[in-house]
Amino acid sequence: MPKNKKPAGGRAQNFEPRYGKKTSYQDAKRRPGQASAGTAGSKSPKHRGFRAAEDSAPAKGRWTEQDRAGRAEARGIRSHARGDRAAGGERPRFDRAGGAERPRFDRAGGERPRFDRAGGERPRFDRARGNDRGDFDRRGPRGADSRRDGQDVRGYGRPERDDRARFDRTERPRFDRADRGNDRGDSDRRAPRDAGNGRDAREFRGTGRTERPRFDRADRTARSFDDRPRRDDRPRRDERANRSDWNAAEKSKAHQEHVDVVHERLQAEAVDAASVEQASFADLGLGQNIVRTLEGLGATSPFPIQAATVRPILEGRDVLARGRTGSGKTIAFGAPLVERVLRGQAGKRRAWGRSPQALILAPTRELALQIDRTVQELAQSVGLFTTQVYGGVPQGRQVGALKKGVDIVIGTPGRIEDLEKQGKLDLSEVGIVVLDEADHMSELGFLEPMQRILRLVQDDAQKLLFSATLDREVAALVDEFLVDPAVYEVAGETQETSTIDHRVLVIDHRDKAEILTSLVDRDGKTLVFTRTRAYSEMLVEQFEDAGIAAVALHGDLNQAKRTRNLQRLTDGKVNVLVATDVAARGIHVDDIDLVVQADAPDEYKTYTHRSGRTGRAGRAGTVVTLITRQRRRRMTEMLERAEIDAPFDEARIGDDVLEEITGRQAANVDA
DNA sequence: AAAAAAC
Structure with a gap:
C-alpha cells in the first residue's frame, strides 16, 4: 500500500559500494x-x-x-x-x-x-x-x-x-x-x-x-x-x-x-x-x-x-x-x-x-x-x-x-x-x-x-x-x-560520465513480490523489466491489486495495446510500465527515473540497454536489479562485462534501502 | 532459454 516518499537518504551512499569488493577487472586494470x-x-x-x-x-x-x-x-x-x-x-x-x-x-x-x-x-x-x-x-x-x-x-x-x-x-x-x-x-x-x-x-x-x-x-x-x-x-x-x-x-x-x-x-x-x-x-x-x-x-x-x-x-x-x-x-x-x-x-x-x-x-x-x-x-x-x-x-x-x-x-x-x-x-x-x-x-x-x-x-x-x-x-x-x-x-x-546510478538488491525470493511493489510505489516513472511475457502480466496484476496503476508491454499484446500502453507511460497516465525486453532497446520516454529489473538480464548487452531507458540525454536515473543470493556471482560477472560498478545491498521487506531508492528519486523529480 | 520480427 502506498507508502514511501521518504526524502533522499545520504547521497554518498549511492557511490560507495557497501557490498562486496571491487570487481576483478578494476584490480587487474583491464577492461x-x-x-x-x-x-x-x-x-x-x-x-x-x-x-x-x-x-x-x-x-x-x-x-x-x-x-x-x-x-x-x-x-x-x-x-x-x-x-x-x-x-x-x-x-x-x-x-x-x-x-x-x-x-x-x-x-x-x-x-x-x-x-x-x-x-x-x-x-x-x-x-x-x-x-x-x-x-x-x-x-x-x-x-x-x-x-x-x-x-x-x-x-x-x-x-x-x-x-x-x-x-x-x-x-x-x-x-x-x-x-x-x-x-x-x-x-x-x-x-x-x-x-x-x-x-x-x-x-x-x-x-x-x-x-x-x-x-x-x-x-x-x-x-x-x-x-x-x-x-x-x-x-x-x-x-x-x-x-x-x-x-x-x-x-x-x-x-x-x-x-x-x-x-x-x-x-x-x-x-x-x-x-x-x-x-x-x-x-x-x-x-x-x-x-x-x-x-x-x-x-x-x-x-x-x-x-x-x-x-x-x-x-x-x-x-x-x-x-x-x-x-x-x-x-x-x-x-x-x-x-x-x-x-x-x-x-x-x-x-x-x-x-x-x-x-x-x-x-x-x-x-x-x-x-x-x-x-x-x-x-x-x-x-x-x-x-x-x-x-x-x-x-x-x-x-x-x-x-x-x-x-x-x-x-x-x-x-x-x-x-x-x-x-x-x-x-x-x-x-x-x-x-x-x-x-x-x-x-x-x-x-x-x-x-x-x-x-x-x-x-x-x-x-x-x-x-x-x-x-x-x-x-x-x-x-x-x-x-x-x-x-x-x-x-x-564510461560509468563515471554517465548519469545512471546502478544498484543491486540481494533479496530472498519470498520477499520479491512485496519488494517490487514497494519499489514501484512512487511518484516518478518506473520501468520494470521481466524475463517473460507471463511474468510481466503477473506483475501488472500484482501492482494493480496494490493500488498502483500499471500497464504491460510485451509481444503477446496486440499492437494496439502495445502502442497504447507505451503511450500511457509517455503521457503520464500511468507511472509504471512492466515490459519484456521488447522495451529494452531504443525506446525513449523522457523522464523514466527508475528502472527495476525484476529478473536480472542474462546478457551484459541487455543490462546496458535496459539501463539505458533511464538517464537519457544527461538526466539522472537509477537502475535497480533484484537478485537472489545464488545469483550474486553471475551478476558480478555480468556487471563486469557491462563495465558497471554497482553496490550490492542485502534487502528485506521494509528496509531503508528501498525507501532510499524510491524516495531519492521522488526528490530528484521535484528538483 | 526468451524475446523479437509477417500473415
Whole structure:
C-alpha cells in the first residue's frame, strides 16, 4: 500500500559500494570483455571467446590474427572475404566508366551521378596496399602480450592517446552528480566550453595508421553513389558460403551453454567531445530547414556522436557508430540521411508512386515508430515523405502510402519483406540503409532477414550501423555489405560520465513480490523489466491489486495495446510500465527515473540497454536489479562485462534501502 | 532459454 516518499537518504551512499569488493577487472586494470585468460567470458574452454595457448601459435600472415579473431567473432565470414582479397592481391576496382549498369539511384540524372557529386572523385582506399585490415578491424593481435605492453587496454593501441582515455577505472576521477551535466559534452545542449580540458583536440584523423582516410575539412572529398564499389566486385556470395551454418551452430551452442557471448570490441575512432563541440549542425553540412527542425526538436548543437557521424554520412561513407544509450543516435543518422536523400532527389521530388530512396530498420515496432517521429519531422521540413512499414497492423495504410510514393521507409524486417514479396514495396532504388541496434539485428533470427533485405537494395547502397553496444557481432553484415566503413565512438563514455546510478538488491525470493511493489510505489516513472511475457502480466496484476496503476508491454499484446500502453507511460497516465525486453532497446520516454529489473538480464548487452531507458540525454536515473543470493556471482560477472560498478545491498521487506531508492528519486523529480 | 520480427 502506498507508502514511501521518504526524502533522499545520504547521497554518498549511492557511490560507495557497501557490498562486496571491487570487481576483478578494476584490480587487474583491464577492461571486461577483453579476450584474455583472465577475462570473464573467456575462461572456460567451452566459451567462444576462449583462447587456448595454441591459439597464438604460428603466424601465417599479416592478417592472420585478424582472421582468427574473425573466425571466433564473426563465424568465419570475415576471414573468407579477406582471404579472397589477399589472394587477389588487389582490392577490387570499381571503374565507373566500365560499369555496364549504373546504380539505379541516379536514374533520373542522365549520365551524371546526382547524389552528392559536388566533391568529385571518391578517394580510393587500396586495401591490398597495406590497409589490409580496413577500419573495421584493425585491432592488434589478441595474444596475452598485447595487453601488457602498456597499450591502451581498450585496444586503441595509439600511444598518443595515453593522455586521454586510459579506461583505467581506478585512476579516473569520480564525478559527483552535482558536477554532471557540466563536464559532459553530451549532457547538456549548452555544450560546455570547458569540456575535455587537457585533452588533445583531435579530429577524425586516424592516428597511427597513415593509410586511413582522413577527414580534415581540407582534404575531404565527397563520394557519389557511382563511385562506390559494386557489391559484385566483392567476393562472391557462393565463395562465402555456409555463413548461416556457422551462425546457427555457434549460436545454438552458445544458447545451450547459457553463455553470454562477449564479442570483441570494435575498433573505432574515438571522437573527443572537446574536438567537435565547436561545429554547429550547419557547419557539419546540413541544410537550413533541417537545422531549423533540429532546433525545434531541441537539438540546437550537435551531441558528440552527431558531430562525429554527420559529415562522413553526408560524404557517402558506410559508417558504424557506437554511442551510449540516450546520446542522440537517431538524429546522428536521421539528419544526414534526410539531407542526403534530398540532395539525391533534386528536381524530382514528389513524383507519384516513386520508390523509396532510404530504408531505416529497427528491431521492434515501437522503435520504428519512434524513429519515424523524428525522421518524419526532418523529412517534412524539406518536402520528403516517410512511412512506417511494420507488422501487427493492417497493411492497407502502409501500402496506400507506398503507392503515393515515399522517400524514406522506416520499419521492422518482417513486414518490409512481406510487402516487398507482394510487390508493394520496391527496394531497388534504396541508396541508404540504416540498421538501428545493429548488433541486435545481427543476432540469430534477425540476421538472415537482414541479409535478404540488404540484398534487395542497391548493390552499392550506403550502410549505416548504429548501436550503443556495437561490437563485432555485426561482422557478418559488415563483411558482406559494407565497404571500407568508418567506425566511430565517443571518447570517455564510461560509468563515471554517465548519469545512471546502478544498484543491486540481494533479496530472498519470498520477499520479491512485496519488494517490487514497494519499489514501484512512487511518484516518478518506473520501468520494470521481466524475463517473460507471463511474468510481466503477473506483475501488472500484482501492482494493480496494490493500488498502483500499471500497464504491460510485451509481444503477446496486440499492437494496439502495445502502442497504447507505451503511450500511457509517455503521457503520464500511468507511472509504471512492466515490459519484456521488447522495451529494452531504443525506446525513449523522457523522464523514466527508475528502472527495476525484476529478473536480472542474462546478457551484459541487455543490462546496458535496459539501463539505458533511464538517464537519457544527461538526466539522472537509477537502475535497480533484484537478485537472489545464488545469483550474486553471475551478476558480478555480468556487471563486469557491462563495465558497471554497482553496490550490492542485502534487502528485506521494509528496509531503508528501498525507501532510499524510491524516495531519492521522488526528490530528484521535484528538483 | 526468451524475446523479437509477417500473415
